[in-house]
Amino acid sequence: MTTRSTRSPRRRTVVALAVVLAVLGGFIVRLVDIQVVNADEHVADSLDIAFRGSQVLYGTRGQIVDETGQTLAGSVLLYDCQLDPLLVSQIDEAIEDGTSKATPWSEVSEDVAAITEQTPDDVRAIVTDALADDPGSRFAYLKKRVGTEEYRALAELGAPYIVCLQNPARAYPDGAVAGNLVGFVGSDGAPLEGLEKAYDDCLTATNGSLAYERGKDGVVIPGTQREQPATDGGTLELTINRDLQWYLQQLIGEQAQDMRAERGAILVVETATGKIRAAAEYPTVDPNDPTALGEDVRGSSIFEGTFEPGSTFKALTAATVLDAGGQTPDSTIIASSLETFANGARVRDSFQHPAYTYTLTGVLIDSSNAGIAKFSERASAQTRYDYFQRFGIGGGSSVGFPGEESGQIHPVEEWGAQTTYNTAFGQGLTTTMPELAGAYAAIANDGMRMPLSIVESCTGDDGAVVEPELPAPVPVISAATSKQMRAMLENVLLQAPYAKAVEIPGYRVAGKTGTGEKADLVNGGYKAGVYYTTMVGFAPADDPEYVVVVTLDEPKKVTSSAANATAFQRAMTQVLKTYRVMPATTAPELLPKFG
Amino acid sequence: MSAISNALAPAVAPDRRRPPDRRLRAVEAPARRRRPKLLYGVVAVLGAFLIAAAQMSLSIMTTQGSYELSALAKEQRALTYERQILYDDVAGLSSPQYLAANAAALGMVIDESPSYLRLSDGALLGAGEVSLGSSSVDAIGRGAVPNALITDTPLVTAPGATIEGKPVEAPVTVTEDGGVLNTPPPITDGLPTPSTH
Numbered sequence: 033m034t035t036r037s038t039r040s041p042r043r044r045t046v047v048a049l050a051v052v053l054a055v056l057g058g059f060i061v062r063l064v065d066i067q068v069v070n071a072d073e074h075v076a077d078s079l080d081i082a083f084r085g086s087q088v089l090y091g092t093r094g095q096i097v098d099e100t101g102q103t104l105a106g107s108v109l110l111y112d113c114q115l116d117p118l119l120v121s122q123i124d125e126a127i128e129d130g131t132s133k134a135t136p137w138s139e140v141s142e143d144v145a146a147i148t149e150q151t152p153d154d155v156r157a158i159v160t161d162a163l164a165d166d167p168g169s170r171f172a173y174l175k176k177r178v179g180t181e182e183y184r185a186l187a188e189l190g191a192p193y194i195v196c197l198q199n200p201a202r203a204y205p206d207g208a209v210a211g212n213l214v215g216f217v218g219s220d221g222a223p224l225e226g227l228e229k230a231y232d233d234c235l236t237a238t239n240g241s242l243a244y245e246r247g248k249d250g251v252v253i254p255g256t257q258r259e260q261p262a263t264d265g266g267t268l269e270l271t272i273n274r275d276l277q278w279y280l281q282q283l284i285g286e287q288a289q290d291m292r293a294e295r296g297a298i299l300v301v302e303t304a305t306g307k308i309r310a311a312a313e314y315p316t317v318d319p320n321d322p323t324a325l326g327e328d329v330r331g332s333s334i335f336e337g338t339f340e341p342g343s344t345f346k347a348l349t350a351a352t353v354l355d356a357g358g359q360t361p362d363s364t365i366i367a368s369s370l371e372t373f374a375n376g377a378r379v380r381d382s383f384q385h386p387a388y389t390y391t392l393t394g395v396l397i398d399s400s401n402a403g404i405a406k407f408s409e410r411a412s413a414q415t416r417y418d419y420f421q422r423f424g425i426g427g428g429s430s431v432g433f434p435g436e437e438s439g440q441i442h443p444v445e446e447w448g449a450q451t452t453y454n455t456a457f458g459q460g461l462t463t464t465m466p467e468l469a470g471a472y473a474a475i476a477n478d479g480m481r482m483p484l485s486i487v488e489s490c491t492g493d494d495g496a497v498v499e500p501e502l503p504a505p506v507p508v509i510s511a512a513t514s515k516q517m518r519a520m521l522e523n524v525l526l527q528a529p530y531a532k533a534v535e536i537p538g539y540r541v542a543g544k545t546g547t548g549e550k551a552d553l554v555n556g557g558y559k560a561g562v563y564y565t566t567m568v569g570f571a572p573a574d575d576p577e578y579v580v581v582v583t584l585d586e587p588k589k590v591t592s593s594a595a596n597a598t599a600f601q602r603a604m605t606q607v608l609k610t611y612r613v614m615p616a617t618t619a620p621e622l623l624p625k626f627g
Numbered sequence: 628m629s630a631i632s633n634a635l636a637p638a639v640a641p642d643r644r645r646p647p648d649r650r651l652r653a654v655e656a657p658a659r660r661r662r663p664k665l666l667y668g669v670v671a672v673l674g675a676f677l678i679a680a681a682q683m684s685l686s687i688m689t690t691q692g693s694y695e696l697s698a699l700a701k702e703q704r705a706l707t708y709e710r711q712i713l714y715d716d717v718a719g720l721s722s723p724q725y726l727a728a729n730a731a732a733l734g735m736v737i738d739e740s741p742s743y744l745r746l747s748d749g750a751l752l753g754a755g756e757v758s759l760g761s762s763s764v765d766a767i768g769r770g771a772v773p774n775a776l777i778t779d780t781p782l783v784t785a786p787g788a789t790i791e792g793k794p795v796e797a798p799v800t801v802t803e804d805g806g807v808l809n810t811p812p813p814i815t816d817g818l819p820t821p822s823t824h
Contacts, residue, residue: 102721108711108714108715108718109711179712179715180708180711180712180715181712181715184708184712203718203776204776205718205719205721205722205776206719206721206722206723206724206774207719207722207724207772207773207774207775207776207777208772208773208774209722209723209724209772209774251693251694251697252693252696252697253693254689254690254692254693255689274723275723278722278723278724278727278772279723279737279764281771281772282724282727282764282766282769282770282771282772283763283764284771285769285771285772286764286765286769286771289769289771314771316772318773318774318775320774320775320776321773321775324773324775536739536740537739537740537753537754537756538740538741538742538752538753538754538755539740539753602739602763602764605739605740605741605763606737606763608740608741609741614743614752615740615741615742615743615752615753615754617752
């Protein structure tokens with residue numbers, strides 16, 4: 033085969049070069065394959081082998097704090113401790129054989145039981161049960177969610193078959209204070225209720241990781257550490273004041289018990305900003321022990337409950353006829369305790385009286401259904417409906433609380449003869465406490481309804497502050513109407529039969545009561561003899577700063593709204609004290625009740 | 628082959644080309660090789676040693692540092708545990724219901740409407756009424772705001788009560804001879820006194 037051409041030195045060089053290049057090409061292909069195409073896989077393999085030491089860096093779930101920065105919900109570490117039943121039995125066998133000098137399980141279990149506050153028999157049963165189920169069992173929970181002190185005590189026993197793993201958990205240092213708002217998380221850390229659930233995006237943390245090579249003695253080899261830092265959750269600041277919240281929860285708890293009511297609630301709103309300063313209710317869940325009061329008591333009935341308001345809506349009707357019906361506080365109608373209207377509707381007052389010449393103020397003071405029904409004719413049904421809408425009735429609130437309900441007003445076309453008049457005094461429609469507070473805050477705040485809010489801001493781990501987006505304020509009534517309404521509502525609390533009970537010495541307070549009927553869900557119609565009672569008001573009457581709503585569900589000792597008077601007076605006093613609102617320097621002007 | 632053909636070729640014309648230059652010439656005497664300076668060598672070797680030594684000492688220092696780091700990390704972990712234990716111990720003690728129950732146990736009341744003294748002109752704002760001494764809420768007798776963290780924690784001001792007002796059960800200790808001991812712990816350092824400033 034040796035031809036002239038192959039023997040030529042030049043040809044030989046070419047062939048040799050080709051061979052060398054081919055081999056080189058092969059290497060390059062393989063190199064690219066390893067370094068580029070399958071690089072990730074190989075890097076992962078190498079890290080698996082090299083970085084045997086690694087750990088999860090737990091991020092901390094963010095805090096929920098009140099307006100003064102006090103912690104309402106914080107994160108703590110608990111531990112889930114587990115046993116290795118197989119190892120327990122193996123070590124015991126080794127001790128019997130004389131090859132191990134470890135302490136036998138029978139003795140260790142006594143120490144363990146003393147630490148975990150179980151009985152030694154229970155602890156031993158965990159191991160024997162696990163081995164009975166599966167002789168090769170290597171896992172059985174000793175106790176879940178133990179505290180750091182117990183965990184350290186267990187670790188100091190030095191038993192190789194006890195392992196405790198971190199379980200980040202929540203602690204609520206103030207217990208049931210604002211428990212209805214804050215909500216709680218499940219044992220797996222998943223948010224289940226309240227703001228914990230609604231603002232999970234703000235609060236949740238991202239875990240990081242730490243990988244390193246370790247020397248034989250466990251020391252990290254310098255330069256081998258790779259850290260993916262954890263990101264802590266943001267801090268959620270509420271508009272709630274926790275001391276005020278506690279006082280009001282204690283107060284409404286006592287009041288609900290005294291009046292033998294099913295529930296009670298107090299809502300406090302700052303009129304100028306729409307910020308909710310307290311939302312207290314009874315009963316309230318203690319997020320540290322959410323199952324203590326049963327399934328019904330988990331969330332917040334303030335946001336989740338709707339009710340027929342009753343007479344508190346007379347103020348909204350009065351504001352409407354002042355603003356759009358050309359009326360004044362001194363305008364009069366003639367009303368007796370039972371009035372029959374042209375369309376056949378009949379309206380009855382809660383007390384017997386002859387035909388009075390009521391002023392609009394007088395109608396509110398005596399809470400006359402017939403009177404306000406007559407006044408409601410001074411504005412069209414459509415106008416009244418529009419004003420209800422602008423007052424925010426039926427529109428829910430801008431709080432966005434999980435499970436929040438909104439009231440219901442039927443469209444004007446569906447109002448029958450009776451409903452046309454009933455809506456004037458708060459029947460035939462429903463509302464919620466935030467809606468009612470928002471409407472009264474609008475009356476108090478020169479006619480401007482501020483959107484309600486309960487969250488001040490979320491401050492992220494990086495310091496970025498995010499404030500919730502709120503709808504624009506809604507102008508409802510004119511400033512002049514607002515002033516007239518404030519004077520009229522102040523006269524209600526000055527001249528009503530319960531005036532003495534709601535008086536706050538030194539201050540000027542305005543407000544209105546309401547007794548709503550409750551639908552009987554079993555038999556239909558209304559429940560007999562039990563009501564949903566409300567008292568709503570604001571102070572100082574001449575320059576309002578805070579609106580307070582107090583509700584009781586089915587009070588039985590006093591069934592009317594007078595049941596709320598004491599709680600309202602004390603709640604308002606505490607609000608004025610908490611925010612250092614100065615006593616009045618002017619005297620109220622008394623308005624005539626009869627024309 | 629070519630040499631033969633050249634030899635046979637007739638000399639047609641005289642070769643006018645210049646005779647080629649002499650290709651061979653005497654080789655110049657090689658320059659005497661200078662002796663390499665010893666100093667450079669020494670500097671190079673020393674430099675290499677220096678670098679090696681510096682690297683080694685740095686490495687020793689980082690290793691030493693990592694041991695220190697490890698010891699400090701261990702200490703930090705121990706302190707973290709201690710902090711957690713202490714945090715668990717005091718959890719709930721700052722809550723308003725605990726504070727209020729303690730204050731109520733001392734006989735403090737939450738009074739009704741406030742009065743303010745204006746310093747600029749000495750005017751009294753508010754009703755300025757005498758307190759009747761009754762509290763608007765009963766924080767200790769009718770605690771309505773539970774807190775599972777401190778349900779069993781005795782009040783500081785009334786060791787016999789909790790936020791729920793119930794008496795705390797004294798711990799029951801079984802003595803060696805089987806009897807039940809239910810007495811306060813013995814005082815070894817004299818009567819405890821509150822520290823005041």
